[in-house]
Amino acid sequence: MHYSLPKYVYESGDNMHLATACTHAQLKRLRGGWCSREKMALLYILRRGPLLSRCRGSLFARSIYTTDPFDPKEPMFKKVLVANRGEIACRVIRTCKYMGIKTVAVHSDVDSRSVHVLEADEAYCIGAAPSNQSYLCIDAILDVVKRSGAEAVHPGYGFLSENMDFAAKLTEAGVVFVGPNSKAISAMGDKIESKKLANAAKVNCIPGFDGVVKTQEDCVKIAQEIGYPVMIKASAGGGGKGMRIAWNDQEAVEGFRISTEEARSSFGDDRLLVEKFIAKPRHIEMQVVCDKHGNAIYLNERECSIQRRNQKVIEEAPSTFLDPDTRRAMGEQAVALARAVGYDSAGTVEFLVDEHRKFYFLEMNTRLQVEHPITECITGIDLVHQMLRVAKGHPLRMKQAQVPLRGWSLEARVYAEDPYKHFGLPSIGRLHRYIEPSHIPKVRCDSGVTEGSEISIYYDPMICKLVTYGDTRDEARHTMLQALDAYVIRGVMHNIPLLRTIMGEEHFVSGDIHTGYLPQVFPHGFCSTPPSSHFVVLAAAVYVQDQLNACKFLDDGDTLEANLWSVQVATKDTKVPVTLSKLNGGKYCAEVGGQSVEVVLPEDLSSPLLGVHVDGTEYTVQLPQRDFAGTMKFLFQGSVVDVTVLTQEAAEFLARMPEKPQADLSKVVGAPMPGLVKSVAVKVGDMVGENQEVCVVEA
Missing domain, CATH: 3.30.1490.20 (ATP-grasp fold, A domain)
Incomplete structure (x- = not known):
């Protein structure tokens, strides 16, 4: 099935629309003189240009605009300001561009070279890096609205998206807030008041x-x-x-x-x-869309039970747990609550569901939800498009019976985090190598970063929302495994090892999940799985190929190296002897543990992604670090493995060498992550005991 390119503009992780609409006006202005922002936009296109030709292969099989397509004859805003940054700002900008709406970006001083700034038609600095001096500064944003002539403001999620004062001030200024009215925000933004309203609307409450x-x-x-x-x-x-x-x-x-x-x-x-407190509940939410004419529909559910510290990690739609009757009951209660508060935009009603499928109202998010892409995948409805239509005053064109539920979609939140510390503590740095797996069919990458982007301490460390689609859950899951293996992120730590492990874990595969899933499956915290025999022979083959590639040749063409290699593959906990013989090309025959295994490597090991075969099984691996002494770092099936490969002779000599003593860090107290010291409970010279509070660090 083929669709024309514009319908898929924002579905590609390669920011395809920047090449087709980056914009023509900006390129025309280049003729009249260079400015720094336009230079950056052009350089951005040129840098990512080689990827654009592969975008068609990454598109979903079904257009998200199929169910309720954009009507160019329908009156619409001419210019919209996006009061946000990063991934969600890019997401809103791309749909606006598809609809022919000019966009205005705002940014802090550290975000001046961010992707959302380059994708917008105009951009304005609104303050310093801390959010309360920029993205949370209502007056600064209102000033840009006035200067730019924007007719409407889309808040994205986070920051001011659920701030009733912001919505009210925009309305007072004659500017449309692309979201619900301020009264609905106020009613649902307070958990105590929202629970009272939910009870009155006959919604099940905890x-x-x-x-x-x-x-x-x-x-x-x-x-x-x-x-x-x-x-x-x-x-x-x-x-x-x-x-x-x-x-x-x-x-x-x-x-x-x-x-x-x-x-x-x-x-x-x-x-x-x-x-x-409901023990082991599922976190399942209903997406609703309401207009200003009394129409309201629900777009089925999203399951968000995989969480760490009450923050979502993996989402899917639909849920493996709901039957049609429960889905209908939850959807009808969500719509009833939305009607009760006069809701008039896209919103999400969250529920906790127990093991007997009894569900209880948790809260309502009066904004576009982070995980909205998976709903778009299974319904074919662009939620940003719907929000803009509703904000302009158009009625919904779809009835509840017309809302489809097709296939399955998964979303994995890729964060700049160390997953081995409390399932994810933030990591900061620059993305010196960054390649999204958008060349894989049925993969969508919603991101706001590119190679060279900075992950700072000031904002959420999300890198990308990696979304996959399939006719079945298993198809979507296998595509996700493939995409995670092919995702290249260098410069910061990331949680792909955790995401990859979850995708193959037996409880997740069977759909047996709940909000306590992570501590149940990883009671001692997340750690990489021990390397398999396939990994051992792969590491040995990479070492041998590196050595052979480095060999010098004698005048008669004979190599200095033998064709049979005996090596030792050492990881943190294991040392395994392997014997290899080189066949033709990149093919090797390895003997390990009394078994014969065939390994096929690509000739060029410098590529960021290596397609290898071990005993007929295909793997996509990454080799971010290696040297000719045999020290290597692999990313293999979600595990980060440090390995040292030595010849047997070198390994025997190394075993006789004295070990370097480890530094004594018993008296060193280090912060687990960047943050702000809020209080210090001791002073120099104090005696402290076990479990005594020393200081409080906020991050």
Whole structure:
């Protein structure tokens, strides 16, 4: 099935639209004189140009515009300002360009060379790097709206997307807020008030205390009345912040203190509520779209149960758990709640679902959700397009019975994080090598970075939302495995090893998941799996090929090296002897553990992605570091493996060498991640004991 290129503009991870609409106006201005921003835009196209020819292969089999296509005759905004950065700003800009809408980007001083700045038609600096001096500065954004002549503002997600004051001020200024009205934002933005409204709309709610918990004593008393365990969480919260589970009175006191501090620092609102904690629930949400004419539909569910620290890691649509009756009931309750608050945009109603498929209202997000692409994949509906239509005042053109559910989609959030520390602590640095796997069919990469981009301490460390689609869940999962193996990220640590491991883990494969999945499957934290025999012979073959490529030749053409190699492959915990003989080309025969294994390597080992075959099985591996002494770092099936390959003779000599003593770090206290020291509880000369608080670092 073939569709014309423009329909797929934003689905390609290679920012295809920049080449087709980057824009023509900018290129025309180049004739009149060079400016720094236009230079950067042109350089950006040239740098990524070689990838564009491969974009057709990465497109989904089904156009996202098929279900409710864009109508060019429909009145629409001429210019939209995107009040955000990174991936979501790029996402909104691409749909705007497809619809013929000019776009305005805003940026902090450290984001001046970011991708969203280059993709927009205009860009304005609004302040310094800290969010409260730029992306959260309402007055600065309103000033740019006025200067640019933008008719509407799309807030994306995060930052000011759920700020009722921002929405209200835009309305007062005669500018359209591409999102719900400020009253709906206010009603659903407060967890306490939203729960009261949900009860009134006959939406299933978690048992708990509907008022504000004011003191530690109140918290303990309410928790005892509800019955442990309970969830203590911020009323104005989101993103997993200001949430603590308490299993007894002591944990309730501590949870109240920590949640209050987090809520105050993150949201400027320290009000808390307490409700029953549901053990091992699934987190399933319903996407709704409502217009200004009383029409409302739900676009089926997304399952977001794979989480760390109450933040989503992997999402999928539909859920493996819901039956048609439960799906319908959840969707109807989501629509009922949206109608009750006069909702008029795209939004998401989140539920917790227990093992008996009983579901309970959690919260409503009054914005475009991070994981919206998977809904677009299974319904064929562009949610940004719908938000713009609704904001312009157009009615929905689709009835509930017309909403399709086709195939399966998975989304993996690729973060600049160290997955081996608490399932992911942020990593900062520059992407000195970056290649998205968008050449793979049915893969979508929603990102806001490119090679050379900086991952800083100031913003969320998300690199990309990697999305796959298939007719079945298994097809989408296998495509995801392939895409994760082919994703090249150098310069920062990333969580691809964790994502890759989850995709092949038996509980995930069977759909047996819940919000406690990660600590259940990895009770001692995430760690790489031991290298397989296939990896061992692969490492040995790479070493031998490197050595052969480095050999000098005698005058008569004979090589200095023998055709039979005996080597030792050493990882952190294992040392395995391997014997290899070179056949023709990049083909080797290896003997390991009494078995004969054939290995086929590409002749060029310098490529960022290596397609290899071991015993007939094809693998995509990465070799970011290696030297001719046999020290190498592999990315193999989601594992990062440091390996040393030596000849048997060299290994025997090494075994006789004295080991270098390890540095004593027992008295060194280091922060696990970049952050801000909020308080210091000790002073120089104090004696400290085990588990005593030394300082508090916020990140």
